[in-house]
Amino acid sequence: MSGTLNKVMLIGHLGDEVKMHYFEGGGSIGRFPLATNETYTNRTTGERVTNTEWHNIVVRNKAAEICEKYLSKGDRIYVEGRIKTRQWQDDSGNTRYSTEIQATDFTFLTTKKEGQPADGIPAKPAQGSAQPQQPQTSDPVVSTPEDDDLPF
Amino acid sequence: MSGTLNKVMLIGHLGDEVKMHYFEGGGSIGRFPLATNETYTNRTTGERVTNTEWHNIVVRNKAAEICEKYLSKGDRIYVEGRIKTRQWQDDSGNTRYSTEIQATDFTFLTTKKEGQPADGIPAKPAQGSAQPQQPQTSDPVVSTPEDDDLPF
Amino acid sequence: MSGTLNKVMLIGHLGDEVKMHYFEGGGSIGRFPLATNETYTNRTTGERVTNTEWHNIVVRNKAAEICEKYLSKGDRIYVEGRIKTRQWQDDSGNTRYSTEIQATDFTFLTTKKEGQPADGIPAKPAQGSAQPQQPQTSDPVVSTPEDDDLPF
Amino acid sequence: MSGTLNKVMLIGHLGDEVKMHYFEGGGSIGRFPLATNETYTNRTTGERVTNTEWHNIVVRNKAAEICEKYLSKGDRIYVEGRIKTRQWQDDSGNTRYSTEIQATDFTFLTTKKEGQPADGIPAKPAQGSAQPQQPQTSDPVVSTPEDDDLPF
């Protein structure tokens, strides 16, 4: 069942700090809002209008901790991931939907001042492999291994 | 205001027919649900589980009419677009959110039997340009020109 | 060192069979040409012209073996990867360049007839992880783990 | 003729200034090298190695002029486009290949100091459409209209 693709690529600015949530089993999840902009030119008035789109970014485990450590409100980041719409029942019994971007890769685009890794963070955290005698290639982007996903 | 990117790329199957809506000014909009799949292997039980993600695709004007004409429920399509979350107030006065994919490009991936264009639809419909003496390059994908967007 | 992105996404048809090469250490590499098309409308003559672009796809290890097993000349596939230009000296001492697409993910788009996996191939081969009590999420696309890259 | 996709997405730094070339018919072309990085950890020695990949970016017409005006060596940019491999015969009669990225969209990622548009450049230059009474939506990224392509 497949032959499908669900991919999102965003470049935007953090609208707030990364909010972490830690689980008993040792896992963690980080969330932050990301803003992208779109510009209109109203054909009637000729004025330019900017619309902001907010995306709910979700990162997990080591990647989440890296984000929390190095990202701040206002920073620019490239995020790659997939769209996930969760649904739940509200108090009135209505089905409600919430769409998130589950991040799988990201790259920091804000150049930080001091001894901060900005871009140069330890890529592919926790990929945890050990094949001797061969170089391990890692992306310039930080990838979140599928292996340590949590069950939600 | 910008330096941002809001891009979605999906390959999936139509969950229903394209539903058209025509406007007085001559514009039109088409909507259809698109399914992408994700596969889990439950680590405890070892069984494989498939989750389906549904995306609300929105196409406009000529592109919408092409989709309505050539796409059917079950067909596979590549869709490129941007994420747009609209909000409105429900009857109880709560703010509700609905996330759509506003398609900017697409390619039909289902091979149709008869004299149907399947892939070979007239690309870049209504791009409406006329620069003489030079070949017009057009993408293999159908692009929806920004110019004929409607105000919503 | 980074903050960069090198990503290629292709949908095309195989121009030939997957050619495998096996290494002593147990690794393997598969290569095949992939065709994408672009359509021109010549503005002077009004005739439509199709240009074909050929991409050199390179897949490694388990992913290569899956490709060899299930892909044939003419099949359609989605390939995600990165651009890599290798250079070498030709017989005349000139520097020559060859650009390849090193595949990191792919999805088969040709629906196969019989009991062939077509889409439903065992995703994420060899990701080889073992974290108990949690479901392993895997993409609908087949990912080639970075860990088993070979040194070239 | 199609159902194919040829898409490249890069974030990198300019290795040199934008080199312009103007044609008699009024068209223009801009070229610049773009660097992306990839990081290895050599499994034997444990040392981290950075490999740089150079991409030949080609931009046309108004987009080229915007690039020349606002981009400098070292600047970071997001480039979207397609892969195009050109071939020609060298002096020895050998067929030689050169792979370029024909840019279709881009976004400046370097924040400029002074009154420079950096990100806020006039998007969608020369899209040249005139549909009254409706807002024109334009991407945050600069798009190069297909219409003014030149015949090479």
Place this chain on the structure above:
DNA sequence: TTTT
């Protein structure tokens, strides 16, 4: 030839 870029960047960190």
Place this chain on the structure above:
DNA sequence: TTTT
């Protein structure tokens, strides 16, 4: 060398 693919596909429509």
